Amino acid sequence: MNRASISRRQALQQVAMLLGGAISAPTVAGVLSTATRRAWAASPQWGPRTLSAAQLELVATMAEHIIPQTDTPGARGAGVHRFVDTLLSDHYPTEERDRFLAGLADVDARAQAAQGKTFIACTPEQQVALLTAMDEAAYPPVRIDSARPPETWFFRRMKEVTLVGYYTSETGASRELRVNPMGVYRGDIPFPASGGREWS
């Protein structure tokens, strides 16, 4: 047996050890997702630490409009609202947290002005109309960042945290998109010019 083949055998043994036994590489993703599904399952005790129940529902509703359920779950199913509460509680500086909460209040103020009720109380069509107006203000056709009105900060941030929360969730990363598998690197491979799924 030459040295290269010994190295290869040792290599395979090391991989097996890392994975906690003799299991083959293709099952790794499955092993991880079983464990992590358990870890990420919303525990019945979970409750928001920064958002009120009404604010949590507002975030979940807006997030679901941004990334709705299709053939895969949407933002609500992926727990984006819980992630947003975690960000506000454990990551955002106080001023930034308050700015985000003020943005939520402004959404309800817009709903009150347009429909005479809170955002949650609006019909889905009314909600989409409100969000469409905010989206158009936040992303003007000609992008001149300095000219963007300051009140669009919230909607852009809301969209960003929705995308992060969704596409880094297990649902978003492994069901909506594909987890980039470990093992090999192929630097330049053919890909369907349309209809192909990106790596999460």
Added chain:
Amino acid sequence: MSAYDAIVIGSGITGGWAAKELTEKGLRTLVIERGRNVVHRKDYITEHKPTWELPLRNARLSVGTKGAEEYPIQARTNQFRESNKHFFVNDHKHPYVEEKPFTWIQGDQVGGKSLIWGRQVYRWSDLDFEANLRDGHGVDWPIRYPDIAPWYSYVERFIGVSGEKLGLPQLPDGEFQPPMEMNAGEKLVKAGIERAFPGRHVTIGRVAILTQPLHGRLPCHYCGPCERGCSTGSYFSSQASTLPAAQATRRLTIVPNSIVHSVLYDADKNRVTGVRVVDTNTKATREYYARVVFVCASALGTARILLNSTSSRFPNGLANSSGVLGHYLMDHHFLVGARGRIDGLLDRYYQGNRPNGIYIPRFRNLGDDASRRDYVRGFGYQGGAGREGWGRGGGEAGFGVELKHRLQEPGGWSMGMTGFGECLPREDNFAALSDQTDEFGIPVLRIHCTWGDNELAMRKDMAASAGEMLEAAGVKDVRTYDAHREGGLGAEPGLGIHEMGTARMGRDPKTSVLNAYNQTHDVPNLFVTDGACMASSSCVNPSITYMALTARACDYAVGELKRGNL
């Protein structure tokens, strides 16, 4: 307390190498580490964790955010994230004084920054070793490329380096494993640049990451985030490589949680005798003794220890008869370059997370037509191309089913690159002891460092040349950038994490601390082999040069020990 043949201060990239070389050559060696122990594999607590298991989804913990409260300095680097903050120093515990903006990124564990380093490894050439002599900045290096070339090979064969041979005199080839592959965008830009600029080259990064098995370590499995630790030992770290080799000799002892207060000196014999440490848990003081001491505590850590090791013979710091100890601090200046959009190639993609990018070797001031009048020395570029991911949705209008379907597919290609520029050695860039002490009773450093006219002039060319090359390659919407803000944060010294030069090598004991073998001119059994030893900075990532100098110095020290000269 017990005596050893050798003491090595620090267990990072150079400390690990010193431990390996000294133990393999028969010396009973004590490695002293300030930080906690980190056990290979077991303590890589975030390795292979899917993002959804990290509560903040691996957020970048920037200055001022919750999660970064104890890390107001470390949080300045983009490397500092939720998934690897445990490998950075707590700034409240190990403070320093910034007289000018200087970001000191530090590890605080066994393995040091070898766990989180950038892994890019490039040999120096005589263009670098002769630079000081040629243009008069700094002092002449006491060595030339042939002195270190065999040690580069020795190091590369042990750590494993993947890369492409180019045959360039300014960037000598090494002992390479097969290179990683470029992606379609990088191949396109490479072809365009090399067509438009004969003599310039775009190559895949040369990295201390395996593409073939080596010494029981496995080739890279392309999970992506090396900086969380690697259980397969696929990238070089002290844990994966040098410390196991040293442990195999049974002559290695490691004491973590022990910060060195000073090196002990016997004036009658003109020899160092050991070190005094403070236990970081109990604050108790201990001493260890040995016949030879290697200081590998990082450029600034080493300067601090030696400056604090005073005696009547060396009132201004051990082995500092020259007075240059702490001075000529350097770093690479970077975060200046260009980026843009690549049209087309929508039928090409890649698979796996390649922990590496492309490299453009230095092409300025090689002594040819590309030489400049407005600055000396040169720079290289690191960069890469890729397809945009789901994050692009945050910058585009639209929401709902249409957005979700749009983000299922990868976006278009983009390409970016940042220069890494050489920094001149200047006397007025320095670290000295302040009048404040840390909780261990050791004076903390005050650091005074700025970019000079040469670096700032070079940066203009770094941005312009990057833009010019991308445009020549057909990249669209090319935008140049320069993160440097005069007197502020952005691309301040230190952020490159290539700090070096505080105990420089040289030919003259009056103007340098170390001789050609990293031995202090003043005290024969005291060696410094980390970044402190550098007499100039080149523009390439420095770690492999530190490793080669360390191995070479150990070989010399053991020989001198056996000859009875130490």
